[in-house]
Amino acid sequence: MTTKLTIPLLAPDPAAFAPYGQFVAPPATPGERRFYSEVLDRRPAGSVPVLHTNHVLPQTLPLDVTRIERHAHAAQCFIPLDVARYVVMVMPSAADGSPLPEQALAMLMPGTMGVVFNPGVWHLGATVLDKAASFTVLMWRGGAQADDQFLTIPPVTLAAPS
Structure with missing residues (x-):
């Protein structure tokens, strides 16, 4: 029997997050x-900036994550517009580029702080708590290389801070 991976949500820690953004x-x-x-x-050469806003419905904790994404060639920035709290989860890549969920880092973010994901970082998409929310998202798109990659993973549970 396989034990489901559970990751506790930590407070924002710039030093711990630094390898990811x-x-x-x-x-x-x-x-x-x-x-x-x-x-x-x-x-990427030939890419253009893309700035958009989104509207995200709230989730509850504990949260099972089964889908992650990365943008191999460009950074992605999320800036809260109307957000109470949100969840950030990142994970490193193996040598072959696949994600390493067992090394994931998850943080509970206030709606007063944004995040920039470095190029190539596997991360959870915009995930909010408490109420519906909106972010401004800035990234680069286009160029010769495709940059959006989405992947289904075995469930990883994000647990409320203790």
Whole structure:
């Protein structure tokens, strides 16, 4: 009998998340700016920026994840517009590019902080808690290489923080 993989949701931790991307947060000092352009500049030749908004229905915890995605050649940025809390799950890739669910990292994010996924990072799509929500999503699309990859995985349960 196979035991289902359960991953606890952690508080946002920029150092733990760093191999997968970075968080987008407002500066603490009035008048200060934080720039995220460097991560968004990694993109396929011939691609164009795509900016869209979405509307996401809420989920409840514990949450069984069976579908993940990645964008092998470009970063993807989610900025909350009207979000209470949301879930971020990322996982590294094996040498052959397949995801490693047993090494997944999951965080419970406040609606006041965005996230940028590095190119090639397997991640959960926009998943919100508490209420229907909307994000602004920025990424690059086009060019010679297809960049959207979706994969069904054995269920991974994301558990509420203890």
